Amino acid sequence: MRIGIDVGGTHTDAVLMDGSAVVAVAKRHTTADVSTGIRGALDDLQRQRPFLTADVDAVMVGTTHFLNALVEADRLARTAAIRLCLPATAALPPFTEWPQHLRDALHASGHLLAGGHEFTGRRISRLDVAGLRRIGERLGQAGVQSIAVSSVFSPVNAEFEEEAADVLGQVLPDVPVSLSYRIGRIGLLERENATIINASLRLLAEEVAAALHGVVRACGITAPLFLSQNDGTVMDVETVQEYPVSTFASGPANSMRGAAMLSGVRDCAVVDFGGTTSDVGMLRAGFPREATSAVEVAGVPTNFRMPDVISIAIGGGSLVRPGPPVRVGPGSVGYRLSRRGLVFGGDVLTATDVAVAAGRADIGDRSLVRHLDEQLVHDALRDMASRHADAVNSMRTAPGEFPVVGVGGGSALLPERLEGVGPVVRPEHYAVANAVGAAIAQVSGEVDRIFTIPPGRRRQTMDEARQEAVDRAVAAGAAPSSVAIIDEDDIPIPYLPGEATRIRVKAVGDLRIARTRAPEGAIP
Template identity: 50%
Template sequence: MRRIGIDVGGTNTDAVLLEDDRVVHAAKTPTTPDVTTGIVTALGLLTASMPARGGGVDAVMIGTTHFTNAVVQRRDLTPVAAIRIGLPASASLPPFEDWPEDLARLVRGEVFMVEGGHEYDGRPIVPLDTAAVRQAGRRIRERGLKAAAVASVFSPLNPTCEEEAARILREEYPGLSVTCSHDLGRIGLLERENATLLNACLVDLAGRTTRGFMEALIRSEIRAPLYITQNDGTVLPAEQARQFPVYSFASGPTNSMRGAAFLSKRDDAIVVDVGGTTTDIGALRHGFPREANNVVEIGGVRTLFRMPDLLSLGLGGGSLVASEPLAVGPLSVGFRLTERARVFGGPDLTVTDIGVAARLLDLGARDRVADLPPSLVERTLARISAMIEEGVDRMKTEAAPVPLIAVGGGCFVIPERLAGVSEVVHVPHQAVANAVGAAIAQVSGEVDQIFQGLSREEAIARARQLAEERAVRAGADPASLQVVEVEDLPLAYLPGNSLRTRVRVVGDIASH
């Protein structure tokens, strides 16, 4: 199978061509403001090495930080109408209440709270107030809002209220983009509603971005299905990803970790990805990034996304170094490294300059850093080593030493010996591990539900069946499915042997 993996970063666009799990060609090119041009350039470098230009590619996987950046930088966001179904319950904390004020101002279009919703076991609280939903649809049309987010109490257990509300809204306002919270996920009304609101405000941008990706493939004469990588290291078909942009928030670091697992042939290790500005440290478990158990904040908004458990340090190849007192980062020259770093004739002392002076890499002109005192170089490298050791220690879940896989363009700073690390593993193509991770991505399905009156084994089996059905709908080959995560939590405060069960399965992309 021949696959292309692309990672669109803030500084560089990386691309790799994989043939039967072998990296045939890799390319790195500057990211462009319109995204499409940078991808076309990277694809041009890849396809130039292929016998038939663009032919014979089975799938293209793209990872992007576009949507996270839009929320963090407060740009390209669409105003959203929030419809919460749950009255008379759930009225004390309305939608947008816990959002940062500047973000809420941009996204809050209208707020409607209507009767309906379900109990923890799927029983209705009260019937859905269809008249109120219809009235909301008319109001949304009058306001000219283009997106709506519907969230109902315990909708992952019973989505009927949300589905009925979405149908009524589309009847009243054809063409309205409606995101339902049960499609996004897990139990926990406020965080699930926040995820739904964020998704709704990004759907328009996701449509434009996905069209740009498709256009890049057409311009490169590549006729292959397009997939977008997700936060958990798996992919969604482009059409589904366009509807659920929030699934792609943390796909950059996730792709690096999956790429590290693939290139090193290791399933359990700590991964340290050193970029130009930051270092991301994560843990691999069964070849996939360990997920964060705590609430994840995106741009100041609490959500419940499947996100990797990551620690980010202000340390990278472009980090500024101060001598007295000694300080490394967090400020960085970023993509201006070739203008600002000393080895390129610039005025700033960076980690890259220290690396060149210590002969850890060969870049620019070494004579421009020949005047650096050896003691400064040694002290800086010792500080970097201590920063990485502390980060690794925070991410470990056991006292025993663990292997560390070094990836990223700045991984020359990682020393061969670190406290708490059994060995430092270097891999081929480590500078484009993120694109490799995109290329090898699989398809997943996940279920998080409360089951009643079933034994633990029966609940897990039922959850597994539902998760497998979701994975197949997303494009997985049924024969390749395997369970990668099972969690079960008895809910002592609920009657009737209630068990909250979460199962995630992954599988290879089905042949087309």
């Protein structure tokens, strides 16, 4: 059995799964300390379907801790960025285009040194080791808590980043170092930004990992703990402490993976209808379609793996404005819905009240919304349907109808069909699809870099890239026999010599679990 948990801003959802069957579900309000909400959800699972802790093979958690910390510019480490590049790229130093409040929160400092490579892997200049040592010593005196290292075209040749990590490890043995080639893709500034963000979250990641580990162990569960990452797969706690940035979009990714599993539809649009917003994305072969361009996070352009998602300001707690015309959102009562919504005795007309009045949901006291004008209810539902259809259509890449899977507690507000798109499917347990997605998560390995392909060796180069992706998945914890290639692209780069081609290959496999079993007994 597996336990999947998704810690959202409003609710903490949990499921107990026996194979592919959902045998218990729980939904609790997220608490300020998070641990209390998780413990309550685990207790609810135990009451619904008593189980032995020894029977739990793994616990998978999706969390918004790190994204929230960045958005709120809170609990971030004092971070320095070192770019290995000179004499190139000096015109745009580290932290270019960063919001000032984030720069201030990180006590940001950027440093340029000789180093870097051309796209072919040839060196731009030798690494300035002596200069790197001097910078490291100054950073130590300044109290820097984390360092981000980036080198020009390091996804092609990472030798200087690795060497820099060794040098800094000697000068500052207690300061974590994040390397850009392990985090981002081709594109220096965006990759560097992603690495800086990752570095700023390293200390918080240690705290969060310890807290999550502690609450699971306090419940008597000794099964290994994993955290969800942006592509709908998982990584172990130790990896999360090194790469917290990989968890940013775990919520939407989990919901989409859960939608695929619960509905049985592997190629479709997914609408995750929450309390404040709806996330709209596309599934391809059962996995979220990834964004191919730079993605802004808290106002910072990045290029690490993120699902291609559009968020619209419509949720179960959205305010309904009578108009004319009738408009839903963008304001929302959020987590105060249970106090402010009409069906709960409150004084604010929300999308949930409209759903109850229309008979699409059975929440609260329906008699409190019987007075609502039928045309108002109709127009509000039409507004929500129209805006969701527009969002889905903006994501499509081909004509024709295709299914839409609605998940999340608010998906009851969707019609049976989105005009101009296709039928809406609401599978069983749709309200906790995010926790289901966490519970079924697999392990991935990816290659994304520029290859110089000699004449007649394109097929061999592709095979080598595929094998490297498989090897990375196995190294991350996938069972070797289960690994398969689920996505690949090769894009020739014009005007560059040597048949330069950007090759991207992604492999996914089932999690390989080996653990010491817990003593017999249920959660205390």
